[in-house]
Structures are given as C-alpha cells and as structure tokens.
Amino acid sequence: MEPVVHGLLSCTWDGFQTLQNVSWGQDRKKPLIVRASSEKVSFPVSESRAANLRRLLEQPGIRQAPACYDALSASLVEKAGFDITFMSGFSVSAARLAAPDAGLISYEEMVDQGRMINAAVKFPVIGDADTGYGNALNVKRTVKGYIQAGFAGLLLEDQVSPKACGHTKGRSVVSRDEAVMRIRAAVDARKEAGSDIVIVARSDARQAVSLEEALWRVQAFANAGADAVFIDALASRSEMQAFCKVAPGVHKMANMLEGGGKTPILSPLELEDIGFKIVAYPLSLVGVSIRAMQDALAALKSGRLPPPSLLPSFETVKDIVGFPKYYEEEARYSTGSSTKNSSYSRMPANASVTSSNEQSTAVVPDLVIPDGESSKDPSSRVAEVVESFSPRSMRSTIAGMWSRTLRIKVTGKDGTVKLNVSIPAGFLEGFSSAIPAVAGLDLQLILEKAQINLGSKLEGESVLADFNDPAGDRIQVILE
Numbered sequence: 001m002e003p004v005v006h007g008l009l010s011c012t013w014d015g016f017q018t019l020q021n022v023s024w025g026q027d028r029k030k031p032l033i034v035r036a037s038s039e040k041v042s043f044p045v046s047e048s049r050a051a052n053l054r055r056l057l058e059q060p061g062i063r064q065a066p067a068c069y070d071a072l073s074a075s076l077v078e079k080a081g082f083d084i085t086f087m088s089g090f091s092v093s094a095a096r097l098a099a100p101d102a103g104l105i106s107y108e109e110m111v112d113q114g115r116m117i118n119a120a121v122k123f124p125v126i127g128d129a130d131t132g133y134g135n136a137l138n139v140k141r142t143v144k145g146y147i148q149a150g151f152a153g154l155l156l157e158d159q160v161s162p163k164a165c166g167h168t169k170g171r172s173v174v175s176r177d178e179a180v181m182r183i184r185a186a187v188d189a190r191k192e193a194g195s196d197i198v199i200v201a202r203s204d205a206r207q208a209v210s211l212e213e214a215l216w217r218v219q220a221f222a223n224a225g226a227d228a229v230f231i232d233a234l235a236s237r238s239e240m241q242a243f244c245k246v247a248p249g250v251h252k253m254a255n256m257l258e259g260g261g262k263t264p265i266l267s268p269l270e271l272e273d274i275g276f277k278i279v280a281y282p283l284s285l286v287g288v289s290i291r292a293m294q295d296a297l298a299a300l301k302s303g304r305l306p307p308p309s310l311l312p313s314f315e316t317v318k319d320i321v322g323f324p325k326y327y328e329e330e331a332r333y334s335t336g337s338s339t340k341n342s343s344y345s346r347m348p349a350n351a352s353v354t355s356s357n358e359q360s361t362a363v364v365p366d367l368v369i370p371d372g373e374s375s376k377d378p379s380s381r382v383a384e385v386v387e388s389f390s391p392r393s394m395r396s397t398i399a400g401m402w403s404r405t406l407r408i409k410v411t412g413k414d415g416t417v418k419l420n421v422s423i424p425a426g427f428l429e430g431f432s433s434a435i436p437a438v439a440g441l442d443l444q445l446i447l448e449k450a451q452i453n454l455g456s457k458l459e460g461e462s463v464l465a466d467f468n469d470p471a472g473d474r475i476q477v478i479l480e
Helices: 049-058 071-079 089-097 107-120 136-148 176-193 211-223 237-244 268-274 284-301 314-321 323-332 342-346 378-388 392-403 425-431 443-454
Strands: 004-007 017-024 031-037 063-068 085-087 125-128 153-157 198-203 228-231 251-255 278-281 405-411 417-424 462-468 474-479
Touching (some): 049 198, 063 089, 063 284, 071 107, 071 284, 071 314, 085 107, 107 125, 136 153, 153 176, 176 198, 176 211, 198 211, 237 251, 237 268
Parallel strands (some): 063 085, 063 278, 125 153, 153 198, 198 228, 228 251
Antiparallel strands (some): 017 031, 405 417, 405 474
C-alpha cells in the first residue's frame, strides 16, 4: 500500500537540517520517507501541543520559558518568538487575586486561567499545578483537568499544603513516600486520559531539608515516570551541576528568579553547558508590568500622560489584541445588511465620541494635521507634546483650573463634528502644536481670564473660545 502523505514537519535533524515532506504510513505514527531540506516549514496540524513540547525537548539547545499569567502575556511570549511558556502560579496569584503565592489560589482558578491562556496561543504551555491540590486522587483530577484545559505540560511539587514560593522562608515538604506517590498518580492519570502531557516533577527539599534529600527525590521522581525534574532554590553553580548529574536522560529545568532569588542567575548558554534543558523566567513579565503600571499611575496622578516610550499608540494596541484579524473575519462573514462607521478605526486613543441631533462622526480630519504628518497617529502626536510639557510652569497661574477638563471641538461647515477631544486644562498649551487649528490662541491668557471671571463657579460647561478658522471650520474650546 502506498504511504499516505500526512503533512509537513519542522524539526532539526542532526542539529543542522529541517525535515520536510514527511510521508506517513497508515498508522500515522512513523514516517516512511523523509526528504531533508534547509527550509523551515510548519508542523502537521494533527500534532498535539504535548507532542510538540516533547519534540522540542529532544532537539539540541535549551528552551527558554518566560512565565505568563494571562492570555495577553502568553500571546506576547508567542509573538516574541519563544518556543514555549510557563504559566506561573506566583504570577497568576498576583494578577488574578492580587495575593501572594502562598497556597491561596485554587485548582479551579488555575485551570480556568489555563483554559484562557491555551485558547489564545498555539504553542506549548507548561502549567504550574502546585501540589496537585490534595491527595493522590486530587492529583489525578488535576492532571486530567490540565489536559482538558490544553496544557502541553504541568509541574507538580512536593511541598506541604498550603505551599508557597520556593524562594520564601518556612518551606516544608511532604514525606518521601507521599512525594513519589504524587508523581505516580500523575503518570496514571495521564495514561487513563490517553494523553502524552509532559510531567515536570519539582522538589523543594533543598531549602526545606538538604541538597542530598532533594537529589534523592528527583531521582525517585524520574524512576516513577517524570519526564523532567526540577529542584527549586539551588544555591550555587556547584549545586546546579550536581543536580544535572542525577537521573541521566531525564530533562532538567532551571528557575532564574529575577531580582534576587537564591539561585545564581546564569545565561542560557551557561545553563545548557551545565546540563539544563528548560529555563523559566518567573517574574520578568509580571514584574515589568507592575513597574510600568506604577509609573503610568504616577504620571496620571500628576496630571501627565505616560510618555510615548511607555505608552503604545492606539493603533499598536489594536494590532496586539487582534483587531486587524477581527476585522478580516468580520468582513468575511458580513451580510451587507448592517451599516458601520469605519471612521471609528481612526479615532485617537483619547478622543471622545459625542451623540447629538447634528451629524457626528468623531473623525480626525486631515486638515488639522500638518503637511507631511498625515500618516502619523494623532494620539502619538499628543503624547509627544505631553511628554515634553511641564505642568509646573502653568500650575501657579491656572490654579484651580488645573483640575478641570477642556474639550476641543472642530465642526465642519456641513455640521459634521470632525474632532471632539477632551484633555486636562494644563495640557492645552502643548496640545496646540498637535492641533494647529488652535495654535493661534493665547491659551494661557484664556485660562487665566476664565479663572478670574468664573472664580469659584466651576460647575457646568463654559465656552472659552468659539471662532471659525480659514477653512471655514468652527473651532470651540470648552471648559467642562
């Protein structure tokens, strides 16, 4: 019988070439004919994520696994070109509960987070399964739940419950027998589910007992059927070397706790030379996210926007979260019976849409963008102005007006609202360089007069400027 061509396979061969045009037998398990090619091609659609992970671990080189905590962070890891990611219990607990990794998050919350992560990506995800959330039967339920959630691998540890981050104080581990039983239960659950999910067995005995105890345990975990082993919080390079000599043939995982853990931070090449196959980076994404949000909030509280170096344009954010693909799918299934205003895709990030009896579209018109810059995102132009503008220079003269919001409204001769943007009062001086229609106004003088005329009567809206520009558009500056 002629072989059946099952698909394309991307795989290193002898560390140099990529396999292509694999012809498969009827059992679809073993390739019958293989032709080598230097071109990288895609994997067969029938390959499971667990099979993909296993194949990656068999290839030369170490696999870096930045730790994700939600669908967006996992998607960013995948788009950055990494082969795998690790769903960190520390990070999920922080992001989902705003709570420490101290056994507070539950099985159901972790598996639910995993479902969303795996639905958002196509590459292998290793899920943190903590202690298995109970006894051996709970471990089996956890393994089967993680399989159903789409994980390619999971990590089980030998801490007592409630567990906590292995680099924190007060770590304790269960007995040897119970620790090994957890791994046996996980292997049995995998077999019962007909899955090939990768089981990573972790020991925290290095800090809880001793290095020797941790080495004994990972060898026992390998004997029980673990595909990879991991000792958390190893304290030196020599301890890492001793670990990699245990259980030859079983993959070793390293944990590079950024920012001050117990384990020395080594480069991927150094870790590979020692004998590691997987390296996780548990805090990089959640850590920089925390710092970025703190900086953004500090800027907002002081009356500024985050600088362009930290704040992507609205178009960039839309690209990252998938609007272009959504629009393509929307157009594909459009029936033509509904009308849509495509101008919303051009609306700047800080523009507000108004609704009234007059026709209103909130479109940023080309006429208010300087020559040569019509392709530039208006929101990024405003952000550049805000970044270079210091509110302190106006704070003394504007006084109570600083906390107010101003609205720039541009209305065409036909009644169409071309622009309707709300900004803090202190930004208006710099904003005029982004919206040339108001560049001729002495904005600081207008604000000072408004402060004098209105005094403490700051409720409601007041029109500070209302005029027609040379193109015939009506320009209004409104104090909200």
